[in-house]
Amino acid sequence: MPTSRARRRLRAFALAAVVLASASCSTVPTGGSIFAARDTGGGDPLSQPYVRILAGPPKPNGSPLEIVVGFLTAAASFDDPLRTLAKQYLTGEAQRTWSPFDAVTIYDNGKPTIDTPRDDIQQAHVALTGTMLGELDRDGHYVPNAASAGSGLNKGFTLVKVSGQWRISSAPAGLLLSNDDFKRAYRSFDLYFAAYQSVGLVADQVRVPINPGEGLAKSLVHRLLAGPTTPLRGAVESAFGPNVDVNGVSVEGDTVVVDFTYGIVDSAQVSGYREALSAQLSWTLKPLTESRRIEVRVNGEQFPGGPFIIDPRDYERFDPDVLSSQPTTYYLQQGRLHRIDKDSDSPVTLGTGGQARQFTHLAVSNDEPPKMAALEKSGGVWVTGITSGNQWQRWIEGPGLTPPSWDRYGDVWSVSRQGPGKSQVIRAHEPSRQLPVSAPELESTDVKAFRVARDGARVAVISDDGRGEQVLVGSINRTNWVVENLHPLVPAEDGQRIVDIAWRDASTLLVLTDTKSDRELTPWSVTQGVRVETAKAAARIESITAGPDPISLLAGTAEGEVLVWDPQKPKWSTLVKSGAGAPVYPLG
């Protein structure tokens, strides 16, 4: 009996040992609690993947074609902003004259061809032919090639033999980049600048060159400090002073640290600028920092007087699109103001002074409560409040006024056609106190529509200078009260009529064009000067109003219908059957 007990005890002990040993053997658990899978990947979170050209020195005994291709490749390589390697392809004389900073030309379908068939002579000509796409101006602003300037590219290179090797003795000024090179070497970013009186932000778009030695975020901040591009110059202001520079951008945990030189302290002391520069920085860096907080430091140390931390959520109200939630839609029906209720499809009649005036072309301000402006049939822009008891008051009068347009500062804008080919821009802030605004580029044209963007800085104009209707985009300099920097967005074409324009968001303008065959609605990027999407068919439509996504696009027809664009189907569906005037959203 004792032996059997001892044996049993021994067996239990051996079993326990085996269990323990096997438990310690399985090192990877096969069960357990559930963890959130976050991206902990290394690398610079502010960076984006990019491809670099690995340029090399000239190929020994290379043919002229190879030398030219090598030069173009080396010039497209952004490892070195000074393009030292590319200069090795040039003769000594050409090295002095050629500079990568002169110009940036973007082409497509480039094809180098050699003119000189014989190799034994001492000079050769290579021509690069292709399609010219556009240019990058010195601000980093991409300017698409105007259709009128012709789209062909033909650049000539001259090569001579230097100690037995072909070298380029004359090259076109600046950089010649193929479309692929351009996409590879530059990233498109929106810069944000403070609108007049820092009431909001205005978007500006630039191409930031990738510099591997600097990092994308630093390049972007650097570019932001340099100020707005030409189309916005004068219309916006930067809260960063002229003597601010960036030392570096780094990530520390959940915070992005932007290190400036001491000038930032001076800039932040100007009243209202601290908030404005925070908004600028937070909005500009948003594509890279996402929802991280941003800390501003001065030469690596904490901002004097406490940490300067920017939480992006605090600056959402600076949205350059201005409209965020679904705004109320208004329209006029038989001289009365109606509102489209989101919940019920039936329009609600608002009580306003039902005078026997014929109002068309309603415009709604963004005030609370909103003000209404409309064009009276006999001429003049009349304004009323939305509450009952408010009366229509005439704010602007003049011959041939365009439909009124509100800006965010509470001004009503219109253009008076004072004769054929003679226009005057007028604004008014109070009843019967209209102020003329200088617009040198519009004075000798016929203006059909004048729409101030919701950010208050840009304007879009339908004008006809005799060559046909075109859409111009410019900016308002509110310091000198000038509408300036007007450049064509939609060029005039034969048989093309611009029916209506509407701002979708801060940088997109919807253009309703009518050609002989078709009527279509096209969104254009104001900042890039290109079509954003393909055109939508828009038969019967006479007027449009739009807002940033997800605000739906509305249109009015000549028959008094109100249509809404359903992006899912995608087609127009009817919202109001008949009798309605053009629907409008606030501003835009």
Added chain:
Amino acid sequence: MASPTSSSGAVRTASRPKAKRKTRRTPRQIVRGVRRRARRAAGRVRRIWRRSLQLRVVTSTMVISMIVVAVLGTFLFQMITTAVLDGRVHAAIAEAQANVTTVTSYLNQPQVAVSKQSVVSQEDNSEILMGAPLEQAALALAVRSDSRYSVVILNADEVGQDRGTGNVDPKSVPRQLRDKLRQVKDPPQWWQYTSMYYLHDPKPVPALAIGSLVSNIYGGDYEVYHFFPLDADVYTLTMVQRWLIVVGVALVLLLAAVASLVTRQVVTPVRLTRQAAERLAAGNLSERLRVRGEDDLARLATSFNEMASNLALKIHQLEELSQVQRQFVSDVSHELRTPLTTVRMAADLLYESREDFEPAASRSAELMQNQLERFESMLADLLEISRYDAGAATLDIDSVDMRDVVLRAVGDSQPLAERKATRLDLRLPNEPCMAEVEARRVERILRNLLFNAIEHGEGRDIVVTLGADRDAVAVAVRDHGVGLKPGEENMVFDRFWRADPSRARTIGGTGLGLAISREDATLHGGWLQAWGMHGEGSQFRLSLPRQAGAELRGSPLPLVPPEIEMRRTWRGQATPVLSPAIEGGFDAD
């Protein structure tokens, strides 16, 4: 110690003794001093090493565990390194293979004109549309790699077709790998460990380079190199290595501590036992060990205690036995005295009237008288010695001039010397030699020595020398008889010892004289020593401290006679037997 500065010099130049010392110290002396110090330290270490069992056990445990931990750690680290890098290489090759497939499909797609009319909006950067197949492939790889690794695409045949993702520096491409890839096209993929470089950063990063060859139907082979940075793995392995070292060191220290603890548990009882044994050996028979538990050490303590008590018991028994014997001798002596007195009185009576007896009876009476005298003196000696044994002997000290004592003893021996025709040669100092002794006992010692010398002197001269110094006095009695055999120097003091058992006692010695003399000398705190050499005679030396109770450090006279010593020095050889006596004899010189 290395600078034998004379004391007078030091006193004279007391103002700068240090400088003087410095100048007197030659480099050789310094070297010698250092060497001596090192030797002394080494000796100390060796002594500690030899004496401490604990130290030896702990050291050997440490050394062995260190070797084992080092071997195991190296092995383990190799295994981990291999496992980590193998996993990395497999994953990297699989990823590179997938990428190469992508590149191949991009490069070999039909080249249709994919040109769009304009640069379309670049709102979303991840959807950049590239035209050329190579650009599409490179961008696809760049997006896919996303800073986890870098890709370099090279084309040796066409200009301007080299691409890289991220910040990789094209000099990272190892030349050997490139040559191998271009020479051996099957398999079209090779890899090696290398160092990769980034732009604007001269620091190399350990990396895994995988080169693949992508053939292109439109001409020119593309080489695609993947660089997987291994800095994370290197960091992991460094951490693993650091932890292995820390754990190894901790393990070794732990083992040493365990060994130290275990040996301490064993060594402490052993040390206690040793100390107890030492005390036991020193005579403390009541020494016992404390017994704790039932283990081997406890049993050792029990055995030790048993041994000690047995020993004490035996010693006690022996002491008792010896006590009984001494008492017996003493009692016998006393008991014999009373009848002996009676016998003596009767014998005296017979002796005095011996003239009246016939010659034979007269001779018997004389014989009986002689033997009775001897018996009496023997009894007296026995009583005397039993007093010593009982510890009852006491000294009656008086300051005396040793010359008088010697003269009295010589005077007592004179009749016997004349009878033996032996001349006694006295060598006494001129001034008095005062010593605190009991004159009677010293006289008895000297008498004994003289009688002994006369008896064994064979009629030759006997030299009696008295010597003295500050602390001690000594008397040496030298005869020129047969001398002593080796080993007999101490036996002469044994009770009833006889040099030649066949020889008769001529002067009626009791055989206890020298034993009593030695007891007397010991009682004075002095020495009684003998020297003898066969054929050279013998010498007995009595050394006594001048002050009673003072410890005797040396003797003013040599034990070996000077002429013998000189002869031996000439021969250049020492008599090994004598060396202890010589050492003792010349201690005072």
